[in-house]
Amino acid sequence: MTAPKHVEQLDRVVIRFAGDSGDGMQLTGDRFTSETAQLGNDISTLPNFPAEIRAPAGTLPGVSSFQVAFADYDILTPGDAPNVLVAMNPAALKANLSEVRKGATIIVNTDEFTKRNLQKVGYDSNPLEDDSLAGYDVHPVGLTSMTLRALADHPISKKDAERSKNMFALGLLSWLYSRPYESTMSFLERKFASRPELVAANKAAFSAGWSFGETTEGFAVRYEVKPARMEAGNYRNITGNTALALGLVAAGVRSELTIFLGAYPITPASDILHELSKHKKLGVITVQAEDEIAAIGAAIGASYGGALGITTTSGPGVALKGESISLAVALELPLVIIDVQRAGPSTGMPTKTEQADLNMALFGRHGEAPVAVIAPQSPADCFYAALEACRIAITYRTPVILLSDGYVANGSEPWLLPEVSDLPDLRTTFAQAPNGEDGKFYPYLRDPQTLARPWAPPGVAGLEHRIGGLEKADKTGDISYDPANHDFMVRTRAARIEAIEVPDIEVEDPSGTANVLVLGWGSTYGPIGAASRALRQRGLNVAQAHLRHLNPLPRNLGQVLGRYDKVVIPEMNLGQLAHVIRARYLIDVVAYNQVSGMPFVSGQLESMLEEVIKNA
Template structure:
């Protein structure tokens, strides 16, 4: 059968399934393929707010959205052109976002009567006409994956777990993605379990071959690289929290000050603590405190001692840190308060995003305590935002808020790795001696003396 290839300028794909279906890994690998191909991209990992909700239920649906294009893009998009639904819950939770005419790749093996009743489908949406406005591709992912792995001696349950790699192979064929990086990753990830590595690679290749041979997918798509959009140089795919971490290390190096992070773990800011703890070779010290107040108190003490002091948190933690931030204003101490915003005032929506803390950052202290606020626009921009926040804090001896959010923190995009020689010089001149003489001839230093 002759296959047709259509040229597109951009595509939005959403992988969706249960928390245990490997949608985040699938999305990450497709993103890596897309980044190595040279497209511009933006991603949106979306996790359930509940702690491992029951399988097959709407609260337990996990998804990963990827927007990639042959030109500069800034968001992961709103409406997916393609939805991969691994079960009825994934279809029901996401179908409202897919515009009419969109493509649905549906795992028919999971559309059992019990699974559909669990999410409120009285009849199968694959048969009742409710999906007539979409291009539906029914694919028995479980069956095809188990058949592809028949010679590997795996239990059916273990073979079933590879269905996300079958789906990844199918999507990789549909959009002409390079596959070498995915196979290398799987070999590395399961290096201590070579049989599992071989099974995942076989499932991935089977998905690719299924797209190549089945008559249901008569069209594949190509999105050209975005080579003309970006300056030449070395690029890597980077998430917002990783870019922010690197920005803080760069600021510390450029200021010639040790970096000190006083932090209490909180979603979605914890990744910064995890990442900075790996970089003791840059003079970074990380302190995991017993609570948010202790974390900012430790950071403030480090600022007293001459470090570039940072504390990371989200909305509930900003509330608890307010008193110490007011003290930092009074003491004229540089302190970076990194707020990775999430939804709601408390713990109900740790994995959902809302830019909820702007008014709190601006006004959540006593009067006469203004604080500058820096906000990145994209995941990669978090690197520059960290440098700018540090520049303001050190130059004007003030605490500075940096407001990121869960979408920027967990999402990713290509980042042009900067030339170190182009980074700003953030070194400051500290007072070395007295600035005032008393009547009895005693020389003293007054830190708040006005000029």
């Protein structure tokens, strides 16, 4: 019997699970996150994985990792540098060590530190045996061999037993950070429902890891992170892609329209298709189309028929859909295009994040073809951004591009679940009768307020009409090559996007005396917010504002920008919003750009902003 271990309180921990693509690190991270959420900590996660499904085992390109930050206060990012690294093999250690703080805990699976595996990643000597890990708190653990021993009596293959080593690691970490394990047990029961022997084996591996923590002298201290003070209510942990899909389902219920998704599989957007395909019960129709163009084409056809057409994709897909988006601009039909941005150009780095599709969303079509553009700022916010995209599409009968990205799409955070009745009412009306004073139907006779034309799906007698991509005469929608009419229609299509009602931008400046404003959009909200908080804690004043609506921009934006000596715009691109702001408001801005495929590290933004503030 060992003596009870010392328990230490921490306010924040960042753990990174890293291993081979086949080691189950994403699942391990997910489970740890779920356990942590149950405990009431605030959390933020960052999965990071290669595009290859199974890169050669044990190599650097094959390393997959999952970072989770959890704290007893509200946090905005998954953390700059891990306090704990779990490295399942030498490649995982090598690929991640440079980002781990000195003094951090490193748990390594010693069984994988063989001569061959070390050579594979270019280690001349074993880092566990030389002094290259001096300054870290290294815990060498034979994860594989201990898992195999723990499962020796289980009627499963050696391969299946070995694969359970991630559960051993999860058990150990769950013990170390005092996590509740019930949800993982029930998860295993669900996941392996058809193979009870695997349920037993995985549970046993988890327990073995937990017990190892309890009994080994290697871990003298156990940690606790108290629940965060969060708003009362029901929560679930949610990724951006799932939140986005649920937001679309919610939009269907609140608009009483059929949600129709046309999609072609593409990383990192496919999970939205997977999620939506589960919700037929709520009337969602999904079509996996033959290509990106067919996907948006089918969505346009569905909208024409009175459903809400949606298409989900990533940058390369938006490029292919460009001509069809222009058609939807001309047809003036509701349509939601979701771009989960990834690193480009071309195939780029499909599993890595970037914000470099803003120019394409704003300008990437032939002719004058303006559309509304919005962006979510966090995983849970994807739910509300989806609803907002649908609101604009339905109200203004226009295509809306929603710019998510790999970071918010795959990252997760706790989501305070809303009451359905509090969600916006998105009901609209279809044309049911002729709208002209002469008793005729005019498909392009506009609502004077929204400038939207009637939505007139087929099926109503007396409203038969033809629409198309050719320029249309005002009001009648008949083909028109009249020069003055074209000029009028081009200006009207632009004016109706400009006329979309969007909320004013709000500025967070607790001191009220900041001279520097940091302006962001999309997924940079977390790192910018964390950096701003850190600066304020150090007595430096900075104002933060974040754009959800990128077209049209909030009406008060110019006025807000004019109040500050300096405006800084950090973006994961080469300055696309900065260009827009300079052109639109004729003010200079400080563009701060990173296109590494990884989200900003808040510490780096903090240093950069500090420089700007000091020189302002």
